Amino acid sequence: MSDHREPDAVPVVIIGAGPTSLTAATLLARSGVTCLVLERWESIHPQPRAVHLDDEVHRILARLGLSEKFAAISRPACGLRLVDRRMRVLAEFRRGTAIGRNGYPEANMFDQPELEALLRANLHRHPTVTLRGNAEVTALRQDRPGQVSIDFTDRSTGEHHRVLADYVLGCDGANSLTRAAIGAAMLDLRFAQRWLVVDVATDADLAAWEGVHQVCDPHRAATYMRIGRTRYRWEFRLRHDESAADFQAMDRLHPLLSPWPRDIPVEELRLLRVAEYTFRAQVADRWRDRRIFLLGDAAHLTPPFIGQGMGAGLRDAANLAWKLAGVLDGSLPERMLDTYETERKPHVRALIRMAKLVGTAMTRGGELGNLVRAVLAPRLHLMPGFKQRILSSQTPALRRSGLVVRPRLRRTLAGRLCPNAILDDGKRFDDVAAGRFAIVTFTEPSTTQRVEVERRGTALIAARPGSELHRWLRKGRAHAVIVRPDGTVLRTGCDPLALSASLPRTSAAD
Ligand SMILES: Cc1cc2nc3c(=O)[nH]c(=O)nc-3n(C[C@H](O)[C@H](O)[C@H](O)COP(=O)(O)OP(=O)(O)OC[C@H]3O[C@@H](n4cnc5c(N)ncnc54)[C@H](O)[C@@H]3O)c2cc1C
Numbered sequence: 001m002s003d004h005r006e007p008d009a010v011p012v013v014i015i016g017a018g019p020t021s022l023t024a025a026t027l028l029a030r031s032g033v034t035c036l037v038l039e040r041w042e043s044i045h046p047q048p049r050a051v052h053l054d055d056e057v058h059r060i061l062a063r064l065g066l067s068e069k070f071a072a073i074s075r076p077a078c079g080l081r082l083v084d085r086r087m088r089v090l091a092e093f094r095r096g097t098a099i100g101r102n103g104y105p106e107a108n109m110f111d112q113p114e115l116e117a118l119l120r121a122n123l124h125r126h127p128t129v130t131l132r133g134n135a136e137v138t139a140l141r142q143d144r145p146g147q148v149s150i151d152f153t154d155r156s157t158g159e160h161h162r163v164l165a166d167y168v169l170g171c172d173g174a175n176s177l178t179r180a181a182i183g184a185a186m187l188d189l190r191f192a193q194r195w196l197v198v199d200v201a202t203d204a205d206l207a208a209w210e211g212v213h214q215v216c217d218p219h220r221a222a223t224y225m226r227i228g229r230t231r232y233r234w235e236f237r238l239r240h241d242e243s244a245a246d247f248q249a250m251d252r253l254h255p256l257l258s259p260w261p262r263d264i265p266v267e268e269l270r271l272l273r274v275a276e277y278t279f280r281a282q283v284a285d286r287w288r289d290r291r292i293f294l295l296g297d298a299a300h301l302t303p304p305f306i307g308q309g310m311g312a313g314l315r316d317a318a319n320l321a322w323k324l325a326g327v328l329d330g331s332l333p334e335r336m337l338d339t340y341e342t343e344r345k346p347h348v349r350a351l352i353r354m355a356k357l358v359g360t361a362m363t364r365g366g367e368l369g370n371l372v373r374a375v376l377a378p379r380l381h382l383m384p385g386f387k388q389r390i391l392s393s394q395t396p397a398l399r400r401s402g403l404v405v406r407p408r409l410r411r412t413l414a415g416r417l418c419p420n421a422i423l424d425d426g427k428r429f430d431d432v433a434a435g436r437f438a439i440v441t442f443t444e445p446s447t448t449q450r451v452e453v454e455r456r457g458t459a460l461i462a463a464r465p466g467s468e469l470h471r472w473l474r475k476g477r478a479h480a481v482i483v484r485p486d487g488t489v490l491r492t493g494c495d496p497l498a499l500s501a502s503l504p505r506t507s508a509a510d
Contacts, residue, residue: 020296020313052307
């Protein structure tokens with residue numbers, strides 16, 4: 001990564017250097033695409049925001065080469081507890097901290113600025129990415145054929161610059177200039193609540209249950225979780241007449257926190273920050289205008305109750321990067337870029353619906369709501385499939401598109417993530433597929449099939465009887481599947497050779 005040198009024309013300009021942008025830039029770099037990242041501020045956003053990501057998103061970080069480094073700054077969480085205002089347990093959904101089908105623990109707690117620091121440091125491995133800080137993008141135009149022109153100001157010198165790009169990724173967060181520039185608007189999914197977010201550090205042992213606690217109480221809904229060895233996060237719903245300014249001092253805050261640290265003296269709790277956020281549910285009405293795309297918070301906002309906002313941005317980046325790289329190197333037709341919004345928008349809406357449901361369950365209904373919760377919550381685990389649904393980190397399959405091929409009315413594995421299973425040689429699926437298309441087949445391929453498929457740059461993986469991949473194929477009633485570079489099943493079929501012939505020729509990522 002080099003600083004303060006931008007070419008006059010680059011294949012891709014990325015606006016913003018938050019987690020979505022840094023993921024997209026790294027994935028593009030791994031596919032050999034040169035890009036320029038323009039970020040308004042000199043360094044990373046210091047305020048802690050995201051604290052949870054699931055194993056599907058951990059898998060994306062692993063593709064960036066960050067699996068071990070992320071594991072070192074995160075800790076697995078062990079489930080969810082619903083409690084009432086007196087901290088009596090209404091329901092508990094325990095989750096093991098063992099490795100799941102994606103090769104990582106299913107719930108991971110971390111600190112967003114630490115993750116952003118890792119993502120930035122990792123960019124140094126990729127000389128084809130230039131990150132320019134203090135660069136505020138002021139205008140975007142698509143008035144030349146095949147190019148976007150981007151105006152930005154160097155905030156340290158006041159100088160104005162222009163750069164041309166084949167494509168622009170707007171990863172510029174909730175108040176996105178890119179969104180305005182393409183004439184897109186946020187659709188309001190009718191959720192807005194003001195919450196107080198509190199981060200505390202202490203060496204004392206809070207001795208609280210090591211999962212996420214959701215306090216279901218319309219008078220003061222709250223969330224508590226441990227996010228590191230000495231770090232803790234609380235979120236409290238604010239009442240109409242309250243603001244963060246009321247809770248800057250520990251004596252005002254302590255009554256809210258006290259059910260958890262109990263007897264720990266206030267002096268042993270170090271307040272890292274207290275901030276107010278309005279949690280919203282919104283999705284942009286369109287995510288693309290010709291050569292400009294929206295990703296991350298620029299395209300969607302979710303209340304953080306199931307910890308999926310940042311994850312959604314990383315999923316956007318993983319979905320679009322390989323397609324854009326394919327279009328730029330000529331191996332994919334341009335129209336395949338339409339599949340980005342077709343696939344990602346319904347997925348993100350499904351997760352926002354889930355987050356709204358959890359938020360509503362925690363906060364609705366006054367005293368009557370409390371009564372209903374007290375009666376229903378302890379019985380939730382008896383509802384068929386409910387516990388599994390709450391604890392499963394598996395997110396919905398992607399919608400049908402030019403790159404998710406399946407019949408309209410029949411469920412198949414297409415659109416689902418292929419498990420990151422351990423293969424016969426002890427390596428995981430993702431390490432063998434290594435950012436290429438892969439064919440996973442039920443039957444041992446012939447030498448001719450193997451040679452031909454691999455000649456096309458596709459990985460060929462035979463699922464041995466009794467193996468995890470074999471069970472997965474059987475359950476999905478598939479003989480063979482094509483897995484895309486982002487780990488999603490493109491289509492099912494029978495003959496590996498025929499499947500591979502339907503694929504573009506690709507070059508392997510590094
Ligand atoms: C309290 C709270 C808790 C959360 N908890 C979770 C959680 O547990 N799990 C989870 O997955 N998510 C969570 N989130 C959401 C998560 O923090 C965001 O979804 C994530 O930061 C979005 O990343 P992004 O890269 O899309 O946007 P951002 O992080 O907002 O980055 C956008 C970047 O663009 C830059 N920029 C903007 N305009 C310009 C411009 N004109 N020119 C140049 N640069 C520009 C900004 O300076 C910024 O650096 C939480 C959020 C909050 C507030």
